[in-house]
Amino acid sequence: xxxxxxxxxxxxxxxxxxxxxxxxxxxxxxxxxxxxxxxxxxxxxxxxxxxxxxxxxxxxxxxxxxxxxxxxxxxxxxxxxxxxxxxxxxxxxxxxxxxxxxxxxxxxxxxxxxxxxxxxxxxxxxxxxxxxxxxxxxxxxxxxxxxxxxxxxxxxxxxxxxxxxxxxxxxxxxxxxxxxxxx
DNA sequence: GGAACGATCTGC
DNA sequence: CAGATCGTTCCC
Numbered sequence: 001x002x003x004x005x006x007x008x009x010x011x012x013x014x015x016x017x018x019x020x021x022x023x024x025x026x027x028x029x030x031x032x033x034x035x036x037x038x039x040x041x042x043x044x045x046x047x048x049x050x051x052x053x054x055x056x057x058x059x060x061x062x063x064x065x066x067x068x069x070x071x072x073x074x075x076x077x078x079x080x081x082x083x084x085x086x087x088x089x090x091x092x093x094x095x096x097x098x099x100x101x102x103x104x105x106x107x108x109x110x111x112x113x114x115x116x117x118x119x120x121x122x123x124x125x126x127x128x129x130x131x132x133x134x135x136x137x138x139x140x141x142x143x144x145x146x147x148x149x150x151x152x153x154x155x156x157x158x159x160x161x162x163x164x165x166x167x168x169x170x171x172x173x174x175x176x177x178x179x180x181x182x183x
Numbered sequence: 184g185g186a187a188c189g190a191t192c193t194g195c
Numbered sequence: 196c197a198g199a200t201c202g203t204t205c206c207c
Contacts, residue, residue, distance in 0.1 A: 041190070043190075049190070050190085051190075051203095054204080054205095057203075057204075058203085059202080059203060059204090060203095073190080073202095073203095074201080074202060074203090075189055075190070075191065075201095075202085075203095076188095076189060076191050076192080076199080076200070076201085077189090077199070077200030077201035077202075078191080078192085078199070078200055078201075079191050079192070081190060081191080083190085096190055098190085116193095122191070122192070123190070123191075124191050124192065125191090125192075165190070166190070166191090167189085167190050167191065168189095168190060169188090169189085
């Protein structure tokens, strides 16, 4: 089993559409649960689809902080979604974690997902499986905090699938979703 | 103070 | 395909 190295903050300091595909195949770790990131989306401050588009608010303040922190938001009255903040401190950008391939802690994920077959193939399912909630808004994934992003030596794909972002009503045509191609 | 709208998921 | 379900934001 290759050594896991925590992702460096400098890696996340770039522009969200540049950083996002680099997060493919990285590991999301929370306690005993480990998963490989297989789908992401980029959101930028000058992006009508982004929560940061209208400037900082109490909800989005983490997005405008330094890179490497989690921005966790509540939506549709029942779901949470998790982003990794990117770009320099003061800019509102982030990468939405859309899907993860479960690697470890699968039994625990199954319990949290109430026995359903799909454990983490969506942004809200991923948060449920990994028990990511509002208490994790602002946690630093680059330091020793509970949730971390790690590199285990598997590089991002050379040929990621690219397409439009899901579930938005503005900036429909912007192809800022990336996915690991099927094996 | 009120209304509209979600970066979604599930079961019918 | 529609319902669930409520915080955030914007407008009056």
